[in-house]
Amino acid sequence: MLPVGLWHELQKFRVSPPAPECRCVECKTLPELSLSKVVVVGDLYVGKTSLIHRFCKNVFDCNYKATIGVDFEIERFEIAGIPYSLQIWDTAGQEKFKCIASAYYRGAQAIITAFDLTDVQTLEHTRQWLEDALRENEPGSCFIFLVGTKKDLLSRAACEQAEVEAVHLAKEMQAEYWSVSAKTGENVKAFFSRVAALAFEQSVLQHLERRSGSQPQVGDGDLIHMEGSPSENQESKRPSGPGCC
Numbered sequence: 001m002l003p004v005g006l007w008h009e010l011q012k013f014r015v016s017p018p019a020p021e022c023r024c025v026e027c028k029t030l031p032e033l034s035l036s037k038v039v040v041v042g043d044l045y046v047g048k049t050s051l052i053h054r055f056c057k058n059v060f061d062c063n064y065k066a067t068i069g070v071d072f073e074i075e076r077f078e079i080a081g082i083p084y085s086l087q088i089w090d091t092a093g094q095e096k097f098k099c100i101a102s103a104y105y106r107g108a109q110a111i112i113t114a115f116d117l118t119d120v121q122t123l124e125h126t127r128q129w130l131e132d133a134l135r136e137n138e139p140g141s142c143f144i145f146l147v148g149t150k151k152d153l154l155s156r157a158a159c160e161q162a163e164v165e166a167v168h169l170a171k172e173m174q175a176e177y178w179s180v181s182a183k184t185g186e187n188v189k190a191f192f193s194r195v196a197a198l199a200f201e202q203s204v205l206q207h208l209e210r211r212s213g214s215q216p217q218v219g220d221g222d223l224i225h226m227e228g229s230p231s232e233n234q235e236s237k238r239p240s241g242p243g244c245c
């Protein structure tokens with residue numbers, strides 16, 4: 001549910017992608033709402049690439065191919081009628097590539113720290129990964145997620161046991177906790193939809209704040225309410241007509 005004021009503000013952005021020659025104020029401000037950077041960090045072999053590929057390409061490969069340095073995927077959405085993309089950076093977990101990968105942490109709106117639910121050591125290392133990623137960003141500027149991968153490899157009881165420690169650590173990190181499986185796809189779409197919704201809402205509110213000088217908070221307006229897959233939301237929230245110029 002949108003408060004009426006915010007809804008009216010949002011409508012101003014319900015435009016088709018701007019034509020290159022368009023110079024109107026709305027088209028010039030649209031790009032700052034259109035893309036958020038997400039960085040995925042964590043030990044080697046925890047399943048970062050698999051998680052991203054499941055979400056962006058709906059595939060799963062059981063063969064391991066180490067990420068060299070960094071890679072990225074862009075996933076396009078339409079939220080509340082506004083074209084919006086997540087730029088998801090997949091970083092290498094291998095120590096020898098850490099230096100290259102860390103050069104890409106800057107400007108992240110969300111940091112996803114991944115660990116393998118079957119390997120407790122990888123959970124312990126998430127603190128350090130997060131610290132490294134936060135160092136490159138403004139304090140308080142990033143949403144933080146702690147994600148346990150390979151949920152399919154554990155029994156329900158074993159998973160719940162592993163989650164106790166993870167949830168505890170997530171609280172300490174001020175992170176939101178999720179368990180996922182790239183193999184089965186469990187929770188993957190729901191997780192990234194949550195990331196997208198929070199990042200988008202923050203972009204809109206920051207934009208409004210810059211325009212009005214007030215300070216709305218993410219979550220205040222219940223601006224974004226997403227259920228189901230991103231594609232389902234795309235269908236239900238398509239703009240009714242062009243509004244540009």
Ligand SMILES: Nc1nc2c(ncn2[C@@H]2O[C@H](COP(=O)(O)OP(=O)(O)OP(=O)(O)O)[C@@H](O)[C@H]2O)c(=O)[nH]1
Binds near residue numbers: 044051064094
């Ligand atoms: N069973 C199962 N295996 C998984 C899952 N996710 C990843 N794997 C496997 O775990 C291995 C490592 O996955 P990657 O996604 O390459 O790991 P990574 O974290 O990107 O590794 P680096 O690129 O070295 O940092 C691969 O063999 C995957 O097939 C999962 O959800 N379930």
